[in-house]
Amino acid sequence: MDLKRLNRALSVEAESGFGDLQGREQTFSQFFCGVFGQDPPADWLLDGDDRRKWQELGSRYTLYPELDLPERQHLVAETRRWLDQIRRQQEPPPPARPAPLPKPNGLSLEQPLQFLKGIGPKSAEKLAQLGLLTVRDALYYFPRDHVNYSEQVLIRQAKVGETVTLVGTIKSCTCFTSPKNKALTIFNLKMADSSGTMTLSRFYNGRQFTQRGWQESIQRQYPKGARVAASGLVKRSKFGLTLDNPQIEVLSPDLPEESPVHGRGGDPVLRSLKIGKILPIYPLTEGITADLVRKAVQLALPAVALIGDPLPQDIKRTLQLLDLPVALQQIHFPDTAEHLAQARRRLVFDEFFYLQLGLLQRRQRYREQAQAVPRYQPIQGELVDRFYQLLPFQLTAAQQRVISEILADLRDPLPMNRLVQGDVGSGKTVVAVVALLAAIQSGWQTALMAPTEVLAEQHYRKLVDWFSQLHLPVELLTGSTPAAKRRQILRQLQTGELPLVVGTHALIQPAVQFRNLGLVIIDEQHRFGVEQRAALQQKGDHPDVLTMTATPIPRTLTLALHGDLDVSQIDELPPGRKPVHTVVVRPGDRLQVVRLMEREIAQGRQVYVVLPLIEESEKLDLKSAIEEHQRLQEKVFPQFKVGLLHGRMSSNDKDAVIQAFRQRELDILVSTTVVEVGVDVPNASVMVIEHAERFGLSQLHQLRGRVGRGSEQSYCLLMTGSKGEDALRRLKVLEQSHDGFFIAEMDLRFRGPGEVMGTRQSGLPDFALASLMDDQEVLELARQAAEQLIAADPHLTQYPELQAVLKTKVSYTNRLH
Template structure:
């Protein structure tokens, strides 16, 4: 500072008695560059020994030194989408002349983030322009299938089935994500698609992540399809070698129309005569290579999940898939009544459990979540075992068993079969029951230390009760009764809408933690926001699909700058080769 120099200062101003104080944050000479005062001011994340004023000056001078920043998007595309030039966007995002210019710059840079993300998803999935099966969908076949059901499809099921059948009739390979809450009737819709495939003399496969779930699907599909002459077979890892050989032979000869199984479906011994439709349930529980192993021969692909995924996340994580949603429950299904308790009222939960067990009902108790690592898996086993002992003391007249992740698959299956057969009253379990467990006699779930779970996971767990048609209950016991925790858990207490719950979970926890573990392939967004930028995401996804449909490997001269930028961004997140 020089004596007599006029400066502009900014900071917090306070008055104490007669003393006036200004805690200076920034200052600059009047009439100079004025980067920190008198304008919309950029605020940067700073490293050590770095000031906002220094970084602003550095960015300003860097931008001044550049002539025009080259734009990777073709001019025709920018004009069509009414997007600002990259040069304008980068200058205005740092030093905007006004709010309108800042909004234009943000829109362009967010669009770029989502466009390059969608291009990566489409290109790495290899599903940008594949030719698939072409099925004939006959009205009489649909009438036969729908007429054989003991219920009528809901309006949402009919809408989703129409979307799936339109895909099956087109020459492009179907790649569709079917979302629907537990009990919304996804299996009936999948059965209709598998029936159409069978009527076209093509085979169908349904792959589930666990043997329990595979057996449930096998039973349901047998009930729907066997009376219509469709031969359904089960293939799991626990079957004896001789049984498996017989199934392999029937699959290869075409004697089997639909095969239901676990990862046993993707062993090299399994050779389909002609696989036309692959249905993958709870797809995120399989590895990428496991999923691809089922897709040899380019069958149409239907992915199902009962995990409600917010639309924005579905469009990015599953950018290569079209999204269908069953957003309506069958008539007569009663919503699970949910109650939130603190540790002080915990005994009330077990008093209620005692009453229901006395009436002949069964109960799930979920042990607190412990993040998985080798040491912590043992801690989770210990926590579940100790909780089971405590529950046995709280409910002395009840028969209590424990289920945890260290048990072998056949042990888990045998225990769940005993629970389904009402051999005991209370199952104390870790989150291994989260997906696909169907126990009609269970109508109460108690979740201990509920604050350790994400909202979407709590909703999934809650869906395990009430499968027998009677009123079901879920009690959340909060170990932490802080205001913030209780406010979050009240979302579950007040709403049974899985998509609303998932949206709130996304807002509270962010995309990386939505399922408890960070999803690979979804980078941290610098400007884009998955909770508020759905329109931009949809526009970017539609643009990415259109670009690749016209130029699958971006070889056209006008796409070379786009391709270079895509490679640079891919390398920034560790993807060496994209195209």
């Protein structure tokens, strides 16, 4: 029963003059007769007096229509007072302020842990394995989780799955060797409170615990009649409810009977760091116990008073953030769950804030170093207009918006640094061409760099089609370019007569020199290393930079990775494209897949089959592309031509296979994820992905984008033998959506940022507490605060402490950019 609903009904009756208000289905009195005619809710935990009051009110409301006005007023007021009393009994006490900071007691932040009382050299050597050498290290070694033992309940209130603390009296305690296992010792403690009894058990495995003297010493620690506190997860056993692996402590006799075991600021008569408290769970390694880490942190905790807080007061006040020393204290041993949440919010804010501050300062420095010369003023000329006339289609509203943003950047005297995200088939190439032509018609040279020869060649072929009609030369420079042709291209770049060169990493070789490079476009930029991207930019004097990706990135990841870039999204597909029909397929349906492939090939179309590995892996038990190619060619489709493409082939061999597939010399192409980006064959209508559960959602979406590029209906078949619910739920996302940005968000939620971006060169910072999935609101607040601070004081001259913190932190932006 909802107390708020009952109080709202009473308030409406009072405001309407106590006239037994008529509702849609019943009157006020009929509603309350129905309420009190049922048993009271079990979770209200009414005692005998309150249950009698419940029944009395039910009887009185049956007479409500016959009562005069004063009697009705009295009954409604009495009911409201009683319900308010029930509400107060149910509500937890108001949150206390965080406990005052302890005094440092002679500690220093750089003091080695081995000199803390109770640690010593041996324990310090173990802690060093976790990187904990000093007091400061311990304070910043954040828990990975917490167990909340602070919820004190009566035994009858304990519910399965909840973590609670019980306080009661010991009724009996036994400790004995199991009759079925002579190496197992069983400890049973029966405790009782005013609401019931519960038996708690512990199990000790080992011969040393079977000694009768040891067992009797344990029993003596828990004498009958002593008060005891126990904390743990409530579970059901064959003997009823109990606590799983309980923490148990006998309470001091001077603890008042009605006192909670963990009151405000902690209770001095309870010595445990566990019972009745919110317990920190730290990352551990073999041979290091949780208790040792907790002890070290507890001993180091008074030193939080020595830590300064560089965050400006106005930011803390506006966003209601705890002071840093208090947050550090509460993240380790919080007084309440609310204080833990407040501490985490402050520390997560700091992680995001310093990240954003560093990114924005980097952008500021880059702009200051660039020559503020209006190179593109104004962007006029025939090239862009003539290009629009060549297009056989209308640009989407999203394309027009992004082009406007790019042209505005080009007019700005400061160099452009923009990222364009666009889903598969959204038309990023057309947007890039407009940018290239705008630069060229202003007298500048341009370069487009792609991560693979396949993708570079694809861009080159498209650009040749358009540029030839505009009477503009364009050349392709890759590792496969013949020496004579290469010398010709290098000469034309040096003289300035070649306005556009498309290429791979070959563009960043020292021999490649431009006369006046004004615009650099980097496609699939995340596939290049930091130095490679920087090397191309250094071919000109602070050229405008446009980076593109066909892998949509959720906003939180974009802020974390590219917070120093301006970001545009082409979030609209051209009209008329048929969605790829996507189905999750089980092993038993493989025959139907073969029939679909045969049907499509018979109609003149082609098929991709994609596998995750090149060679057989015993560990993962996956099919290899090589073996699958052989199986399909010899046993399944001997009547068709089956090709093979994988990453270990030479560039020439890859090009030959792709060219054969493009020219329909092959019916089926068996491949690894080499085809993820860059292979554009409009005639292909089927994409079969084996072991689809091994891929991320965004990668599957990219693979799916290789089909559906023509006018015919296309199909993507996600083959999986996995029985895991999570794997199937992930794959079902692709059945339901073709929105790359939505899929990227779901991928982030399912797998986390590290797996989504890849571990090798993701550039993601190492967050101790922050989660890009769960802390999006805090990230946005941190970004806004950093932007306001940089706008008001670009060099942070008024905030030397902030500058100092930024310098001491390892800036991931140096690795990323």
